[in-house]
Amino acid sequence: MKTKWLGGVVVALLILALGAMLASRGVSVRGDDQAAKGTAGGPHYTVVETEGHNLIVTDNRTDTLYFYTIDKDAKIGSDLKLRGQLDLKQVGKEVIKPENVHLQK
Numbered sequence: 377m378k379t380k381w382l383g384g385v386v387v388a389l390l391i392l393a394l395g396a397m398l399a400s401r402g403v404s405v406r407g408d409d410q411a412a413k414g415t416a417g418g419p420h421y422t423v424v425e426t427e428g429h430n431l432i433v434t435d436n437r438t439d440t441l442y443f444y445t446i447d448k449d450a451k452i453g454s455d456l457k458l459r460g461q462l463d464l465k466q467v468g469k470e471v472i473k474p475e476n477v478h479l480q481k
Contacts, residue, residue, distance in 0.1 A: 422434045430443070432444075439463065439464040440463060442460075443459050444458055460477040461475050
C-alpha cells in the first residue's frame with residue numbers, strides 16, 4: 377500500500393515539474409535592465425522599411441526611430457545619411473516632434 381501511495385506522489389511531482397517547465401518557456405530570468413524593459417532576447421534594431429535609397433530603423437532599447445536616405449541626385453547604393461530621428465515614447469500624444477532633423481539643401 378505504501379509503495380502504491382509513494383508511486384502516486386512521484387507521478388504527481390513529475391507532472392507538476394513538467395507543467396512548471398512548460399509554463400516558464402519564453403520567460404527571461406535575466407537580472408539586467410533589459411529584462412525589465414521587455415526587450416530581453418529580442419533584437420536591438422528592427423528595420424521598418426528600406427528601398428535602396430532610404431532606410432527606416434527602430435532602436436528597440438532606446439525606443440528611437442532613425443531615418444536615413446541618400447543625397448538628392450545620388451545613385452542607388454550611395455552612402456545613406458542620417459536625416460532625422462524620433463523618440464517613440466511620444467507616440468500617443470497630439471503632436472510628435474522629430475529630433476536632430478538634417479534637411480538636405
